[in-house]
């Protein structure tokens with residue numbers, strides 16, 4: 001199932017956070033959404049998982065406007081793994097993952113054997129089975145992140161949205177989690193801050209800056225020295241190495257014109 005945004009605008013308070021975003025993720029494609037802090041990445045995801053209605057433009061999942069369908073239908077098509085999603089008090093990993101089945105149930109339906117199999121499979125695929133009987137609030141950030149991904153998988157979505165899914169993870173767990181996601185073959189749009197990880201994992205990247213798409217395409221087409229300088233404020237160069245992996249070499253110093261820099265007190269003459 002494809003995801004297509006066209007001309008999407010969004011406001012938060014008086015601020016226009018998205019100023020006409022066009023973005024597509026093809027069936028089974030893994031697209032990384034990157035950009036500096038405050039560029040509108042999380043806001044863009046919110047317009048897709050129906051937490052923030054766009055003020056303009058259209059968000060289409062599988063050929064239909066997500067804001068024109070029922071919340072239940074939208075949840076059958078799209079699942080989101082968000083940063084620091086709160087879990088209800090006392091709920092275990094297994095119970096939280098089972099909540100992913102909700103969009104597939106009628107009001108009075110009970111879990112079926114198939115539901116239990118799907119939940120067990122989601123826990124196994126994300127390496128979260130060890131947390132099935134543990135209270136989610138007592139899990140580490142990385143452990144919780146796996147459970148949240150398992151919940152999203154239990155939802156059996158056709159489109160997966162990830163907002164900084166590797167935030168709490170150690171380096172090995174980062175590779176593992178994104179490897180799991182890549183192998184799912186789902187249509188995936190993931191906000192990632194780690195550009196090296198994004199370059200390794202994603203089929204394509206979309207670079208957002210101040211609510212607008214400034215580059216989209218293959219890793220080397222998007223993370224050009226100009227984009228690294230003008231959007232991210234660093235001197236850096238991405239290059240494909242002999243093993244086929246794109247790595248980014250950074251200058252140690254951020255560019256001076258980004259941010260106020262250190263405060264230097266004037267000395268009396």
Ligand SMILES: Nc1ncnc2c1ncn2[C@@H]1O[C@H](COP(=O)(O)OP(=O)(O)OP(=O)(O)O)[C@@H](O)[C@H]1O
Pocket residue numbers: 012013014015017035036037038039040041042043044
């Ligand atoms: N309630 C609000 N009212 C006004 N502005 C807001 C509100 N919430 C967020 N913003 C602003 O909207 C902009 C976009 O925020 P958003 O969280 O989408 O950015 P982001 O690219 O995901 O950032 P980060 O990388 O830091 O997570 C930011 O400048 C933020 O300060």
